[in-house]
Amino acid sequence: MKNTETSLHVRGLxxxxxxxxxxxxxxxxxxxxxPVACGKIIKLDCEAAKSxxxxxxxxxxxxxxxxxxxxxxxxxxxxxxxxEIEFMGQPIAIVVANSAREARTxxxxxxxxxxxxxxVTDPREAAAKGHFICPPRTFSLGNTNEAWAKCDIIVEGIAxxxxxxxxxxxxxxxxxxxxxxxxxxxxxxxxxxxSVQKTVARILNIPMHKIEVDVLRLGGxxxxxxxxxxxxxxxxxxxxxxxxxxxxxxxxxxxxxRMTGKRHPYSSDFxxxxxxxxxxxxxxxxxxQNAGASADLSTAIxxxxxxxxxxxxxxxxxxxxxxxxxxxxxxxxxxxxxxxPQGMFVIESAIAKAAEKLGVDPIQIQKxxxxxxxxxxxxGQIVKNGRAKATWGDMEKRYELESRxxxxxxxxxxxxxxxxxxxxxxxxxxxxxxxxxxxxxxALVHVYMDGSAGISTGAVEMGxxxxxxMRQVVASIFSIDVGRxxxxxxxxxxxxxxxxxxxxxxxxxxxxxxRIACENILARLRESAANILDKPDAANxxxxxxxxxxxxxxxxxxxxxLVGQTYLKRISLSAHAHYATxxxxxxxxxxxxxxxxxxxxxxxxxxTTVDCLRGxxxxxxxxxxxxxxxxxxxxxxxxQAEGGIVQGLGWMTLEEIIYDKKGKLQTGTLSTYKVPDIYxxxxxxxxxxxENPFPNAAIFNSKAIGEPxxxxxxxxxxxxxxxxxxxxxxxxKKYVAPMTNERALMLMY
Ligand code: MTE
Ligand code: LUZ
Ligand code: MOS
Numbered sequence: 001m002k003n004t005e006t007s008l009h010v011r012g013l014x015x016x017x018x019x020x021x022x023x024x025x026x027x028x029x030x031x032x033x034x035p036v037a038c039g040k041i042i043k044l045d046c047e048a049a050k051s052x053x054x055x056x057x058x059x060x061x062x063x064x065x066x067x068x069x070x071x072x073x074x075x076x077x078x079x080x081x082x083x084e085i086e087f088m089g090q091p092i093a094i095v096v097a098n099s100a101r102e103a104r105t106x107x108x109x110x111x112x113x114x115x116x117x118x119x120v121t122d123p124r125e126a127a128a129k130g131h132f133i134c135p136p137r138t139f140s141l142g143n144t145n146e147a148w149a150k151c152d153i154i155v156e157g158i159a160x161x162x163x164x165x166x167x168x169x170x171x172x173x174x175x176x177x178x179x180x181x182x183x184x185x186x187x188x189x190x191x192x193x194x195s196v197q198k199t200v201a202r203i204l205n206i207p208m209h210k211i212e213v214d215v216l217r218l219g220g221x222x223x224x225x226x227x228x229x230x231x232x233x234x235x236x237x238x239x240x241x242x243x244x245x246x247x248x249x250x251x252x253x254x255x256x257x258r259m260t261g262k263r264h265p266y267s268s269d270f271x272x273x274x275x276x277x278x279x280x281x282x283x284x285x286x287x288x289q290n291a292g293a294s295a296d297l298s299t300a301i302x303x304x305x306x307x308x309x310x311x312x313x314x315x316x317x318x319x320x321x322x323x324x325x326x327x328x329x330x331x332x333x334x335x336x337x338x339x340x341p342q343g344m345f346v347i348e349s350a351i352a353k354a355a356e357k358l359g360v361d362p363i364q365i366q367k368x369x370x371x372x373x374x375x376x377x378x379x380g381q382i383v384k385n386g387r388a389k390a391t392w393g394d395m396e397k398r399y400e401l402e403s404r405x406x407x408x409x410x411x412x413x414x415x416x417x418x419x420x421x422x423x424x425x426x427x428x429x430x431x432x433x434x435x436x437x438x439x440x441x442x443a444l445v446h447v448y449m450d451g452s453a454g455i456s457t458g459a460v461e462m463g464x465x466x467x468x469x470m471r472q473v474v475a476s477i478f479s480i481d482v483g484r485x486x487x488x489x490x491x492x493x494x495x496x497x498x499x500x501x502x503x504x505x506x507x508x509x510x511x512x513x514x515r516i517a518c519e520n521i522l523a524r525l526r527e528s529a530a531n532i533l534d535k536p537d538a539a540n541x542x543x544x545x546x547x548x549x550x551x552x553x554x555x556x557x558x559x560x561x562l563v564g565q566t567y568l569k570r571i572s573l574s575a576h577a578h579y580a581t582x583x584x585x586x587x588x589x590x591x592x593x594x595x596x597x598x599x600x601x602x603x604x605x606x607x608t609t610v611d612c613l614r615g616x617x618x619x620x621x622x623x624x625x626x627x628x629x630x631x632x633x634x635x636x637x638x639x640q641a642e643g644g645i646v647q648g649l650g651w652m653t654l655e656e657i658i659y660d661k662k663g664k665l666q667t668g669t670l671s672t673y674k675v676p677d678i679y680x681x682x683x684x685x686x687x688x689x690x691e692n693p694f695p696n697a698a699i700f701n702s703k704a705i706g707e708p709x710x711x712x713x714x715x716x717x718x719x720x721x722x723x724x725x726x727x728x729x730x731x732x733k734k735y736v737a738p739m740t741n742e743r744a745l746m747l748m749y
Contacts, residue, residue, distance in 0.1 A: 001468075001472070001482070001633055001635065002635060003465050003468040003633070003635065003636055004468065004471070004482065004483075005217075005461070005465075005467060005468065014217065015216055015217075016170045016189070016216075016217070016218075016219045017170070017173045017174065017175055017187055017188075017189050017248075017250060018170075018173070018248075018250055020175065020187055020216065022175065022246065022248060023177055023246045025245055025246065026175070026245070026246040026247065026248055027056055027096050027097065027098060027239070027243055027245050027246065027247045027248070028096070028097055028098070028099055028100040028102075028103050028247070028248050028249070029094050029095065029096050029097075029103060029235060029236060029239045029247050029248070029249040030094075030095050030097075030100060030103035030104045030106075030107055030249075031091045031093070031094060031095075031107075031235065031249070031251075031255065031259070032049075032091070032092050032093040032094075032095060032107050032110045033088075033089045033090055033091055033092060033255075033258070033259055034081060034085040034086075034087065034088055034089060034090040034091075034092055034114075035088065035112065035114070036085060036088060036114055036116050036119075036662070036663075037085070037086075037087050037088040037119035037121070037328040037329070037662060037663025037664070038085060038086065038087075038116065038117040038118065038119035038120075038328045038663065039084075039085045039114040039115050039116040039117050040083060040084060040085070040114065040115040040117075041081065041082070041083055041084075041085060041092070041112065041113070041114055042113040042114060042115055043111075043112070043113040044060070044092070044093070044110070044111075044112050044113075045110070045111040045112075046058040046060070046093060046110050048109035048110075048111070049093075049095055049106040049107070049109040049110045050106075052097075052102070052105060052106035052109050053102055053105075054097040054098040054099055054102030054103075054105075054106075055095060055096070055097045055102060055103070055106045056096045056097055056098065056243055056245075057094075057095075057096040057239070057242060057243050058093055058094070058095050058096075058106075058110075059080075059093065059094040059095075059096065059238060059239060059242055060080060060082075060092075060093050061078065061079070061080040061081065061082035061092075062082070063238070063242060064079065064080065064203055064238060065203075065204055065205045065241070066201075066202050066203045066204050066205030066206075067202050067203065067205070068080060068082065068203075069202060069203075070199050070202075070203070070230060070231055070234060071294060071295060071296075072195060072199070072227055072230070072296070072297070073295055073296075073297065073299055073300065074133065074134070074294075074295035074299065076133075076294045076295050077293075077294035077295070077296065077331065079091065079203060079231065079234050079235065079238070080092060080093065080094070080235075085114060086293035086294070086328060087119075087292060087293040087328050087329050087330050087331070087663060088258070088328075088330075088662075088663050088664055088665070089258040089259040089260075089330050089665070090259075090293070090330075091231070091235065091259070092112070093110060094235055094238070094239050094249075095107055095110075096239045096242075096243055096247060100248075100250070119327075119328035119661075119662060119663040120326075120327050120328055121290075121327050121328060121329055121659050121661065121663050122267075122290075122327065123265070123266075123267055123288040123289060123290040123291075123323070123325035123327060124267055124288050124325075125327075126290075126325035126326055126327050127288055127323050127325050131325060131326040131327070132323060132324060132325060132326060133291045133294075133295045133298050133299060133324035133325070133326050134295070134298075134299050134302075134324050136321050136322060136323045136324075137302060137303060137306060137321070137322050137591070138306075138319065138320065138321045138322075138591070139306040139307075139309060139318070139319075139320050139378045139379055139591050140318060140319040140320070140378065140591075141315070141316065141317065141318050141319075141376065141377075141378040142282075142316045142317030142318065143317055144282045144283070144284050144317045144318065144319045146317070147273060147281045147282035147316070147317035148273055148282055150273075150275070150281055151273030151274060151275065151281050151282060152274065152275050152276045153273065153274055153354065153357055153358060154271065154272070154273040154274075155271070155272055155350070155353045155354050155357050156269070156270065156271045156272075157269075157270055157349065157350065157353050157734065157735065158267070158268065158269055158270075158734050158735070159266075159267075159268045159270060159345060159346045159349035159350070159734075159735040159736075160265070160266065160267045160268070160734075160735070160736045160737065161265060161266050161341070161342050161345045161651075161652075161737045161738075162265050162651075162655070162656055162657055162737060162738050163262040163263050163264070163265045163290075163332065163657035164262055164263030164335050164650075164651045164655060164657070165257060165262050165655065165657060165667075165673055165675070166220070166221070166222045166223065166224030166260075166262065166335060167220075167222075167675055168218065168219055168220030168221055168222060168224055168225070168462075169219040169220050170189055170218060170219025170220060171189075171250055171251040171252065171253060171255075171256045172189060172224075172225070172228070172229055172231075172232045172250075172251045172256055172260060173188075173189055173232055173236075173248070173249055173250030173251060174186055174187065174188040174189065174190075174196075174229075174232050174233040174235075174236040174237070174248075174249055175187040175188075175236065175246065175247070175248045175249075176233070176236040176237040176239070176240035176241075176246065176247050176248075177240060177246040178240050178241065178244055178245070178246070182206060182210055183210050183211070183212065184200065184204065184206070184210060184211050184212070184237050184240065184241065185211075185212045185214065186200065186211065186212070186213045186214070186233050186236065186237055187213075187214050187215070187216075188213055188214075188215060188229055188232075188233040189215070189218050189219070189221075189225060189229055190213070190215060190218075190221075190225050190229035190230065190233060190460070190500075191218065191221045191223075191225045191226045191229065191460050191462065191500045191501045191502055192225075192226055192227065192229070192230070192460075192498070192499075192500030192501070192502070193213040193214075193215050193458070193460070193490055193491070193492050193498055194213075194458070194492060194496070194497055194498045194499070194500075195227060195230050195500060196213045196229065196230050196233040196234075197211045197212075197213045197492045199230045199233075199234055200213075200230075200233060200234055200237045203234045203237065203238055204237060204238065204241055208492075211237075211492070212491065212492055212493045213233070213491070213492045214489050214490070214491045214492075215460050215489060215490040215491070216461075216489045217460075217461040217462065217463075217467075218460060218461070218462035218463070219462075219463070220462055220463055221460070221462040221501075222335060222336050222462075222647070223263075223333065223334030223335040223336055223338065223502065224260065224261075224262075224333060224334070224335065225462070226297065226333065226334040226500045226502045227296055227297050227333055227334065227500075228260050228261060228296065228331075228333050232249055232251065235249055236248065236249040253670070254668055254669060257665065257668045257669070257673070258330075258665055258668050259330060260330060260333075261292050261296060261329075261330045261331040261332040261333040262330075262332055262333070262335065262657060263332065263333075263335035263342075263651065264289050264290055264291065264292075264298065264301060264332040264333075264335075264339065264342065265290045265332075265657070266287050266288065266289055266290070266305070266342040266345075266346075267287075267288045267290075268285055268286060268287045268288065268342075268346045269285065269286045270283070270284065270285045270346050270347070270349065270350040271283070271284040271285075271350075272284075272350040272351070272353070272354050274354055274358070274365070277368070278358070278360065278364055278365050278368040278369070279368060279369060280313060280315045280351075280354075280365070280369045281315075281316065281317060282315070282316075282317040282318065283309075283310065283315045283317070283318045283319075283320075283347065283350065284318070284319050284320065285309055285319075285320040285321070285343075285346050285347070285350075286320070286321050286322075286323070287302070287305055287306075287320070287321070287322040287323065287342070287343070287346070288323050288325055289301070289302050289305070289322060289323065289324045289325060289339075289342075290325060290327055290329065290332060291324045291325055291326055291327065291331065291332055292326075292327055292328075292329040292330050292331040292332045293326065293327065293328055293329065293330065293331055294326075294331045295324075295331070296331040296332065296333045297333055297334050297338075298324045298331070298332065298333075299324060300338070300339075300434060300435060301332075301333075301334065301338050301339035302322045302323075302324045302339060303322075303339070303434050304337075304338045304339035304340050304343070304430075304434055305322055305339035305340065305342050305343035306320055306322050306343065306378075306379075306591075307340070307343075307377075307379060307430055307434060307595070307596075308339070308340040308341075308343040308344055308428070308429065308430070309343045309346070309347060309378065310347055310377070310378060311343075311344045311347050311348070311426065311427065311428055312366075312370055312371055312388045312426040312427060312428040312601065312603075313347065313366070313369040313370060313371060314369060314370070314371050314372060314375040314376075315369065315378075318378050320343075320378070328663045329659055329663060334502060336644065336647060336648075336706070336707050336710045337429075337648075337707050337710050337711060338502075338503065338707070340429060340707070340711065341648065341651070341710060341711050341713075341714060344427070344711055344714055345652075345714055345717070345735075345737060348362075348425070348714055348718060349735035351365050351366060352718055352721065352735065353735070356725075361405070362423070362424075362718065363401070363405075363423075363424050366424060366426060367392060370388040370389050370392055370426065371383050371386050371388040371389075371428060372386065372388075372389065373385075373386055379586070379591060379592055379593065379595065380590075380592030380593055380594070381430075381593070381594045381595065381596060383599075385598075385692065385694035385696065386599070386601065387599075387601035387602075387627040387690070387692060388426060388428055388601050388603075390601070390627070390690070391426070391601045391602045391603045391625045391626065391627050391690060392424075392426055392603045392625075394603075394625035394688065394690055395424070395602075395603040395604070395605060395623065395624070395625040395688075396603075398623070398625060398688055399605050399623040399625075399686070401424070401605060404422060404605065404607070405422060408420045408421070408422050408607070412723075412726040416612075417611070417612045417613050418609060418610070418611060418612060419609070419610050419612055419723040419724070419726040419727045420607065420608065420609050420610075420620075420723055420726070421607070421608045421609075421610060421718075421719040421720055421721065421722030421723025421724070421725075421726065422605060422606070422607050422608075422719055422722055423605075423606050423715045423716075423717075423718035423719040423721075423722055424603060424604065424605055424606075424715065425603070425604045425606060425711065425712050425713075425714050425715030425718070426601075426602070426603040426604075427600070427601065427602050427603070427604075427708055427709075427711045427712060428599050428600070428601050429504075429599060429600045429707060429708040429711065430595065430596035430599050431503070431504060431505060431508070431596055431597055431598050431599065431600060431697075431698070431703070431704045432503065432505060432581055432584055432595060432596045432597045433499065433502070433503045433505060434503075434586065434595050436584055436585055436586055436595065438499040438500075438503070439499070439505065439509060439580060439581040439584060439597070440499060440509065440578065440579065440580040440581070441457065441458050441459075441498070441499065441509035441510045441512070441513040441578070441579050442457065442458060442495050442496065442497070442498065442513050442576065442577070442578050442579075443455060443456065443457045443470075443495070443510060443513035443514040443516070443517045443576070443577050443579075444456040444457075444494055444495060444517065444574070444575075444576045445474065445514060445517040445518055445521060445574065445575050445576075445577075446573065446574045447478075447521055447563055447573040447574070448563075448573070449563060449564055449567040449573070450560065450563075450564070451480070451484060451559055451560035451563045451564070452484045452485070452486070453474055453478070453480075453484055453485045453486070454485075454486045454487075454488050455470055455471070455474055455485065455486070455487050455488065455514055456488045456489075456490070456491065456494040456495050457470060457487075457490070457495055457510035457513060457514055458490060458495045458498025458499060458501070458509075458510055459490065459501050459506045459507070459509075459510035460490045460500075460501035460506070461487070461490075462501065464506070464636075464640060464706050465633065465636035465639070465640070466501065466506045466507050466510070467487040468633060468636055469507045469511060469632060469633060469636065469699070469702075470487050470507075470510060470511060470514050471485040471486075471487055472632055472633060473511050473514045473515050473518070473699060473700070474514060474518055476700070477515060477518035477519060477522060478518060478521075478522060478543060478559070479542075479543045479544050479545055479546065479559075480543075480545075480546050480559050481546065503707075504600075504704035504705065504706035504707045504708065505704060506706070507698075507699055507702070507704065508581075508597070508697065508698050508699050508704055509579060509581070510579075511699030511700070512579040512699055513577050513578060513579040514577070515577075515579075515699065516577035516578075516579055517575040517576060517577035518575070520575040520577060521572075521573060521574070521575045522543070523538075524566070524571050524572065524573075525543070525562060525563070525566060526538045526539075526541040526542075526543075527571075528562065528565070528566040528569060528571055529541045529543075529548050529550075529557060529562050530550075531569075532557060532562065532565055533548070533550060533555055533557060535550050543559060543562075546558055546559040546560070547559070548562055581597050581697060582697075583597075584596065584597055597696070597697035597698075598696045598697050598698065598703070600626075600627060600703050600704060600705075600708045601626075601627045602624060602625060602626035602627055602690075602708065602709075602712070603624070603625055604622055604623065604624040604625075604645070604712035604715050605621070605622070605623040605624075605715070606619065606621070606622050606649075606682075606712070606715035606716050606718075606719040607619075607620045607621040607622075607623075607719060608620060608716065608719040608720050608722075608723055609723070610720060610723040610724060610727070610744065612723075612724075612727040612748055614741070614745065615741045615742065615743075615744040615745025615746075615748065616741050616744075617653075617720050617723070617741070617744060618683075619649055619653075619680070619681075619682040619716055619719070620682060620683055620684070621682055621683060621684045621685075621686075622645055622649075622682045622684070622685045622686070622712065622715075623684075623686045624641065624645070624685070624686065624687045624688060624709070624712060625688045625690055626641060626687055626688065626689065626690060626708075626709065627690050627692050627703065628689045628690065628691065628692070628702065628703055628705065629691070629692045629696055629698050629701040629702055629703035630691055630692070630700065630701040630702055631689055631702050631703075631705075632699070632700050632702035633702070634689060637689075637702075637705045638687055640705040640706060640709065641685075641687045641705065641709040642685050642687070642709075643709075644705075644706075644707065644708070644709030644710040644712070644713075645682075645685060645709050645710070645712050645713055646676050646680075646681050646682075646685075646713075647676070647710055647713065648709070648710035648711060648712060648713020648714065648716070649676065649680075649682070649713040649716040650675055650676040650680070650713070651710075651713060651737075651738065652713050652714055652716045652717040652737050652738055652739060653716050653717065653720065653737075653738050653739050653740065654674045654675065654676060654680065654738060654740065655673065655674060655675055655676075655738055656673070656674075656738050656740050657673065716739075717737050717738075717739050720739045720744060721739065724744060724747050724748055727748055728747070728748050731747050731748070
């Protein structure tokens with residue numbers, strides 16, 4: 001079913017913050033940010049900026065009426081730096097002016113003196129100095145120390161994965177409008193309206209009910225607006241409060257790239273031991289996460305790295321320890337996969353290295369260790385209705401893995417300077433927020449007297465199609481046309497205490513809440529219908545395609561008439577419902593529990609061609625067998641799969657974030673930071689929708705799709721490596737992503 005919002009997007013009619021109505025007299029803010037990565041502010045002179053044309057106010061930390069604190073999980077992040085500078089790009093002052101141009105012109109007139117210190121940019125260096133965000137976490141299963149003795153081969157190594165710029169099309173921003181009686185209305189491009197509300201309350205020192213956050217849609221978030229949209233909303237709200245005028249703050253692309261955090265780079269050590277028959281007997285890993293200057297979501301991301309340390313494999317003895325290392329970079333943050341991809345890259349590197357030592361294809365090791373029914377994850381959850389082997393088997397057969405491998409080997413034997421490579425990437429991704437309390441949602445459904453309906457939930461539309469899915473839930477429960485249903489903005493006054501739309505759980509959580517609200521209204525409507533039709537038993541009433549049925553027989557009563565008459569009888573046509581994922585729990589003391597409602601599985605073949613003279617490559621084909629449960633919208637889900645795959649391939653290949661030793665971003669423009677475009681995209685992406693016959697906790701059994709496909713992109717790295725090995729078999733002792741053209745070339749020569 002087509003997403004009805006798409007027609008707005010392609011005609012340029014969908015609105016983002018900058019398109020929304022700005023009240024008369026709206027002022028514009030720009031941010032003065034730290035020019036160095038580490039140091040102490042000695043002097044800050046804003047006089048010249050204050051008298052710059054059009055400037056209304058220059059706002060500093062001391063002007064904050066509440067607490068100068070935006071840290072969500074850990075209170076370690078100031079909104080505006082006052083003394084210490086912790087990263088280049090850290091906000092120090094807000095200039096508010098009549099226009100955005102005047103505000104930015106004034107920025108250059110601010111003078112700052114800093115006692116500069118040497119920054120730390122490397123996570124291992126931070127670890128050596130003891131600079132951690134939180135104590136390390138360790139997940140383990142079995143006993144690795146005993147298991148090493150039983151292994152026939154053991155390899156050790158290092159794996160490193162880089163940062164990843166979100167590059168949402170719509171930059172970070174917010175529009176804050178002071179209202180009557182101290183109320184503040186904030187239009188924000190955020191995945192977490194409640195986080196914005198809560199943090200603005202803290203900054204302004206007012207209760208949450210005085211703040212209304214409204215989100216129409218985001219021009220992409222990808223995790224970059226799960227927590228980090230809050231800062232810009234706070235800066236706009238603070239300015240609006242002080243100036244007593246509406247204030248708009250929208251970052252420019254270069255500002256956004258410089259000031260905001262990205263996917264966490266990781267540097268990791270691994271050790272893996274196998275038996276002769278390719279069973280992985282033991283695995284150890286230590287992850288050094290580059291958190292940046294403050295916690296942000298790093299601790300939760302660190303945790304998810306551990307949850308996905310063994311990807312789709314059963315490893316009876318494992319021990320993995322993760323360190324969140326504080327450095328002088330912008331605080332890194334959520335990005336599609338949320339630490340999972342970083343963990344998976346390490347186990348895949350370990351398998352690749354073991355395969356090299358054993359002289360086998362990594363595919364053989366992967367296949368020999370896939371999770372089986374009733375296997376235990378390292379965190380204690382047991383595999384139920386697992387699909388690791390089923391998706392692998394389908395992939396192998398459907399896309400003729402064996403003959404593809406042979407064709408590629410033949411091609412490589414016949415070609416000297418062009419080589420093809422192939423890799424398989426299985427995925428297993430846990431669905432639910434790992435912080436159990438976040439797995440709840442609310443929905444408010446109104447059926448209007450004309451038979452149309454409006455839904456408010458905590459779900460934020462960011463291109464992933466969650467609004468369409470919410471409309472489908474309502475349409476399906478009432479059995480009415482999707483065209484009758486409107487999804488309202490995500491608004492904290494209509495839906496309170498929302499979890500961010502993240503963890504791929506937006507459709508599940510809000511979908512179930514919407515389902516429950518609709519079921520409550522439907523029960524009243526059936527009673528009412530029995531009454532109107534003068535039938536004895538409401539249980540025999542159904543609605544099918546907008547017609548009321550009794551005992552399976554169509555009646556004269558339509559949906560619209562039923563609704564109209566029910567209203568006249570003074571019966572409520574509205575419902576509010578709450579949903580909390582049942583049964584999940586996790587104990588951080590023992591690091592065991594059942595944190596996920598279910599897992600999503602799949603397997604992909606990635607095929608590539610490498611030019612061994614130039615180091616350039618092309619991803620030819622990605623073939624996927626993915627476990628969708630029972631997709632409720634194949635077009636939306638296919639879009640998510642394709643987008644995730646290309647984004648994941650970009651992270652693993654093209655996209656390289658470089659900070660120099662002084663903590664300055666060297667890749668802060670679109671000419672220095674290369675993202676996938678249509679020429680880069682694989683010639684072919686085939687996604688087979690595998691239906692899963694087992695019921696699951698997803699809404700209508702339609703499994704979460706937002707993040708999992710990104711991890712197929714990891715196969716791109718190993719496919720290129722496979723081709724490079726065909727050219728130079730003795731290559732590579734270290735696994736470093738992204739596999740840029742430059743790196744590919746250096747590996748070969
Ligand atoms: N798809 C689009 N088009 N834009 C986005 O910003 N974010 C991704 C994914 N797909 C994103 C997207 C991320 S990081 C998540 S967690 C999920 O969508 C969130 O939405 P869901 O919970 O409704 O799947
Ligand atoms: N956000 C979060 C997430 O707060 N907890 C999670 O477990 C998570 N997982 C994926 C993406 N965002
Ligand atoms: Mo997605 S990283 O959970 O916003």
